[in-house]
Amino acid sequence: MTHTLPFSQVDVFTTGPVLGNPLAVVHDADGLTDEEMAAFARWTNLSETTFLLSPANPGADYRVRIFTTSGELPFAGHPTLGSAHAWLESGGVPAAAHGRADVVQECGAGLVTVRRSPAPGGGARLAFAAPPLVRTGVPSSAELERACAALRIAPGDVVDATWLVNGPEWLGLRLRDAAAVLAVEPDLAALAGVSVGVVGPWGDSPGAPGDADVEVRAFADDREDPVTGSLNAGLGQWLAGTVLPPSYVASQGTALQRRGRVHVELDADGQVWVGGATTTTVRGTLAL
Known part of the structure; x- marks a missing residue:
């Protein structure tokens, strides 16, 4: 059976096309099997592909399944924002009970709230409520040494380290x-099976971009990820309001000639929000 479904590709965490992290989104995907979803995600060869489905939880506006080229994730950041953008753009209307026109997304990690706020220059910025960290803690000496060796840095170059597990580890x-x-300059092959994120402040350094407070890089699945929502969520829960201000902007993707900007905010209730601009770069139909 051939499925003909609406399809979009969204650039996430950037104000201009092809400068952020792309996400493939398949709409109205209730009729697809697990195998069809996994096969299409492998074919797109993007870091993630999402499938929008009817919600199973009455408190959600829609349900999303998130696939990498090698498996399914319970949660990921840029797929959350990109999926919410695609759902809203296709005519999705949040339930009035959610308040403030918030979107409630159902995923493998549970319900995730996505809020909309005015963006400078017009339009809206989407931000998701960072899900609770399911594991933190100082890495073992062996874990830290392996990560440093793969990144080709010395353990003494690391100011601090912790596990940040919110779905991705x-x-x-x-x-x-x-x-x-x-x-x-990482040895990506040596990082197989380990996901590592690095962060450092810009301060008054020469070459500082002016619109970002920190630089972030993410290495996972033998590759560098352009802009990473789940990592920035964990970093915000770790550093916002202590080492970093309660509200800050992370630059990511510089080393890949991208221009990702991730807005992180710790609100008065202790909730970390992770947001950025989203834009659709491809619209069409999928025959699968």
Whole structure:
């Protein structure tokens, strides 16, 4: 049986096309099997592909399934924002009970709230409520040494380190500054099976972009990810309001000639929000 379904590709965490992290979104996907979803995600060869379905939870506006080229994730950041953008753009209307026109997304990690707020220059910025970290803690000496060896840095270059697990299992490393982050030249093959995120402040460093407070890089699945919502969510829960201001902007993708900007905010209730601009770059239909 051939399925003909609406399809869109969304660029996430950037104000201009082809400068953020792309996401493939398949709409009205209730009729697809697990195998068809996995096969299409492998074919797109993007970091993630999502499928929009009818919600199973009455508190949700829609349900999303998130696939990488190798399996399914319970939660991921840029697929959350890109999926919400695609759902709204296709005519989705949030339930009035959610308040403030918030969108409630159902995924493998449960319900995730996505809020809309005015963006400078017009339009709206989407931000998701960072889900609770299911595991934190200082990595073992062996774990830290392996990560540092793969990044080709010395353990002494790491100011602080912790696990940040919110679906994806990130090992977060804080380096002395943004220049140290951009200088990392990883051995990606040596990182197989480990997801590592590095962050460093820009401060008054020469070459600071002016619209970002920190530089972030993410390495997972033998590749560098352009702009990463789940990692930035974990970093915000770790650093916002302590090492970093309660509200800050992360630059990511610089090393890949992208221009990702992730807005992180710790609100008065202790909730971390992770947001950015989203734009559709491809619209059409999928025959599968």
